[in-house]
Amino acid sequence: MDYKSLRIVFMGTPEFAVASLDALVNAGCNIVGVVTAPDKPAGRGMKLNESAVKKYAIEKKLHLLQPEKLKSDFFLNELETLNADVQIVVAFRMLPEVVWSMPPMGTINLHGSLLPQYRGAAPINWAVINGEKQTGVTTFKLQHAIDTGNILLQKSFEIGENETAGEVHDKMKIIGAEVLVNTLKGLAANSLKEVSQNELNIQHTEFKTLQHAPKIFTDTCKINWNKSVEEIHNLIRGLSPFPTAFTFLNEKMLKVYKSKKEISSHNFEIGKIFTDNKTYLKLSCSNGFIYLLEIQLEGKKKMLIEDFLRGYKMP
Numbered sequence: 001m002d003y004k005s006l007r008i009v010f011m012g013t014p015e016f017a018v019a020s021l022d023a024l025v026n027a028g029c030n031i032v033g034v035v036t037a038p039d040k041p042a043g044r045g046m047k048l049n050e051s052a053v054k055k056y057a058i059e060k061k062l063h064l065l066q067p068e069k070l071k072s073d074f075f076l077n078e079l080e081t082l083n084a085d086v087q088i089v090v091a092f093r094m095l096p097e098v099v100w101s102m103p104p105m106g107t108i109n110l111h112g113s114l115l116p117q118y119r120g121a122a123p124i125n126w127a128v129i130n131g132e133k134q135t136g137v138t139t140f141k142l143q144h145a146i147d148t149g150n151i152l153l154q155k156s157f158e159i160g161e162n163e164t165a166g167e168v169h170d171k172m173k174i175i176g177a178e179v180l181v182n183t184l185k186g187l188a189a190n191s192l193k194e195v196s197q198n199e200l201n202i203q204h205t206e207f208k209t210l211q212h213a214p215k216i217f218t219d220t221c222k223i224n225w226n227k228s229v230e231e232i233h234n235l236i237r238g239l240s241p242f243p244t245a246f247t248f249l250n251e252k253m254l255k256v257y258k259s260k261k262e263i264s265s266h267n268f269e270i271g272k273i274f275t276d277n278k279t280y281l282k283l284s285c286s287n288g289f290i291y292l293l294e295i296q297l298e299g300k301k302k303m304l305i306e307d308f309l310r311g312y313k314m315p
Contacts, residue, residue, distance in 0.1 A: 001188045003029065003184045003188035006029065006030060006085045006187075009084040010034050010053075011092040012092050013036050013052070014053070014091050015052040015173075018056045020177040021090070022056065022177070023177035023180065032063060032083070033084070034054075034065070036053040036057070036092075037054075037092075054066065063082070070093070071096050076098060080102065084102070084103045085104060086105040086106065087106075094146065108152065108180070109149070111138045111139075112135070113136065114154055115197055116200060119148070120147065120215070122215060125165045126214075127168070128234060130234070133159055134159060135159055137155055138151055138154045139153045139179055150195060153182060153183045155179050162237065164257075216243055221244060221245050222246060228285065229261045229262065230261065230263075232290050233290060237258070240256075244256070247283075249273075252298040252299070255302075256292055256295055257294040259292055263288040265288075266284060274289070277309055277314055278309055281308075293305055295308055
């Protein structure tokens with residue numbers, strides 16, 4: 001079967017998903033429907049905000065669905081009339097079984113990790129926070145338990161020691177889009193073998209300890225200066241640009257977007273601030289110092305540390 005003849009329904013919401021949808025369109029895939037989140041009021045004027053996927057779908061004149069409830073009869077009937085051979089999910093919400101089991105070829109999900117590692121809502125953030133040197137993308141078939149379905153294709157890539165989650169995200173969306181197109185081609189040609197995650201877990205001894213990627217809450221984002229240089233640096237880059245690691249400066253929240261490590265022994269109290277009030281600001285931690293390179297003080301805009309120090313004199 002030619003992959004271009006497959007009737008595809010695509011489901012996604014943020015910009016990460018747009019890269020995959022665009023790759024499918026450019027590969028000549030037959031996108032018969034796009035499902036995305038309803039418009040939501042945002043900002044001071046509470047103006048309705050359209051998802052990145054919706055904007056793309058309108059631009060490409062693709063058939064668009066924005067269901068409030070995925071189990072509503074209206075949505076399910078509309079979905080059924082699209083007569084999809086396969087559904088593709090990239091950064092969308094959790095689907096009920098009545099939706100993911102509808103197409104004869106099932107529903108494919110693109111996940112931002114090398115499953116079974118980093119199942120959950122924030123795989124990119126946690127891989128960087130945990131100091132992983134490598135991550136990747138996985139396409140798999142949806143089933144009942146989240147992120148546990150049979151694996152179709154995977155591709156790994158390196159994480160640089162100073163790369164932020166945002167930079168990994170931007171690499172991953174391109175690599176993921178390519179893997180997704182290859183997955184569809186393989187399914188259409190019947191050349192892909194599904195592999196259960198349990199089987200993969202047994203094959204790889206390094207998977208004996210499975211890392212998880214739960215949703216990130218505010219407590220995770222607060223910097224603990226008692227930790228090591230490596231742990232703090234990884235936390236900062238793993239939460240940059242969002243939701244962002246933070247500390248406090250004169251009782252005001254200070255978000256930290258970029259940092260630099262200095263490993264050295266010292267006898268200073270933990271969390272002590274050092275600065276020349278011109279070019280650098282660093283804080284002491286258990287085994288050295290963390291230089292703050294890009295920050296945002298509560299009520300101010302994001303700026304480089306040199307610009308910040310030019311207008312803010314440390315006590």
